[in-house]
Amino acid sequence: MEATTRAPGPAEREPAPFRQFVVKVNSRCNLACRYCYMYFAADDGWRRQPVGASPETLDRTARRVAEHAATHRLPAVSLVLHGGEPLLTDPAELGRFVDLVRALVPAGCRVLATVQTNGTLLTAERLRALAAHRIAVGLSLDGGRAHHNRLRVDHAGRPAWPALRRAARLLAAPEHRPGYAAVLSVIDPESDPIEVYQSLLALDPPALDLRLPHGNWTAPPPGLEGARPDTARPTPYADWLIAVFDRWWASxxxxxxxxxxxxxxxxxxxxxxxxLFGLHPFSAVVVETDGSIEQIDALKTAYQGAAGTGLHVATDPFDAALRHPGVAARQSGPDALAPSCRACPLLDVCGGGNHVHRYRAGHGFANPSVYCADLARLIRHVADALHRAVSP
Structure with missing residues (x-):
């Protein structure tokens, strides 16, 4: 196991409480997306997880969330029902869990619940069941056309697109739209950015969440193979995002x-x-289907066990996870960053990029992001657009 970046001790920095609780309600998926960081990455711990979270595990998780909210007097918490594919679990069971959290948190604490789904199992009946428990729906897809989703296939290699299109239409319908949270889309640098952007708008989503594929220096994302921290690098993701930003900004x-x-x-x-941006403390934590408390699961792209904390909802409060060295490093601002990041004029904006993207085998996480060049170029482009907008 790699050494975790050392962060300042408790006496030096007060930890920020968790505000987002990613609850793995199902550890399996009915799709086999070829780039998935859960099933095709360095950590195969999902194989040893129960398929679904038991009612006892969900009850314990609900009580731990409420305990954390009370301890830190949180005005709101976010519950993200995740997987695998979370809708492999009965929506009634998801609703029971969310209702229990709402019943247990202190008065005045809002519980914002979302299920993040690949959409293939969405039906009008399931959407009504989720809406009855005020659970919003986030839809994951890679673009608004069949060829954008060529890597989204089931375990027999059959395309998921027909079901995705049906799900997007259902969510955009007037009766279901109040519960439509956003479309999450992972960037493919080989795709045409404007075509993808326009195709996503055509699905009429209330919001878009464009994501960089999870990768690092040891397992680089597509288009950055062979990149090294000490050499000049191409910026395929900045190129892609700038094209979309300019169209979005001009509209x-x-x-x-x-x-x-x-x-x-x-x-x-x-x-x-x-x-991804800024130095604001990261405040998300994961509960696996067996009740294990983990750091954010994108860390599974680094190495086996990278997300683990050794904690469990049956025995440990979430405050114990705040003291874990990995979580402390995520919350320690510039102190956990590489010297080149701390000296960078873009530090306050970039924040070093996503923690996961800094990993390099043998060097831990105290490195620039594998997307460093892309982020720098994008930030400067957005800053120029903002400057032009506010200056005569």
Whole structure:
């Protein structure tokens, strides 16, 4: 196991409480997307997880969430029902869990619940069941056309697109739209950015969440193979995102794009989620189907066991996870970053990029992001657009 970046001790920095709880309700998936960081990455721990979270595990998780909310007097918490494919679990069971969390948290604490699904199992009946428990739906797909989703196939290699298209139409229908959260789409640098963007808008989503594929220096994302921290690198992801940003910026921006909104917030000195931009403390934690408390599961792309904490909802409060060295490193701001990051003029905006993308075997996480060149180019482009917009 790789050594975790050393972070300041508790006396030096007060940990930020968790505000987002990613609950793995099912550890399996009915699709086999070829780039999935859960099933085709360095960590195969999912094979040893129960297929579904038991009612006892969900009850314990609900009580731990409520305990954390009470301890830190949180005004709101986010529950993300995740997998695998979470809708392999009965929506009534998901609703029971969310209702229990709402019943247990202190008065005045809002519980915002979302299920993140590949959409293939969505039906009008399931959407009504989720809506009855005020569970919003996030839809994952790679674009609004069949050829954008060529890597989204089931275990027999059959395309998922017909079911995805049906799901997008269902969610956009007036009776279901109030519960439609967003479309999450992983960037393929080989795709045409404007075609993908326009095809996603054609699905009429309320918001878009464009994601960089999870990769690092040891297992680089597509288009950055062979990249090294000490050499000049291409910027295929900045090229792709800048094309979309310019189209989005020049339009009425009626559909929010989280990545651009976060970049703009960081440039303006506003709080961010701490995932990709800014130095705001990261505040998400994962509960696996067996009740194990883990760091964010994108760490599974680094090495076997990278996300583990050794903690469990049956025996440990979430506050114990705040003291874990890996979580402390995520919350320690510039102290956990590489010297070149701490000296960079873009530090306050970039924040070193996503923690997961900094990993390099033998060197841990104290490296620039594998997307460093892409992020720098994108940030400067967005900053120029913002400057032109506010300056006469």
């Amino acid at each position: 009425d921006r009626r559909v929010p794009i989280a990545l651009f909104d976060e970049c703009l917030a960081a440039l303006l000195g506003q709080p961010t989620s701490g995932g």
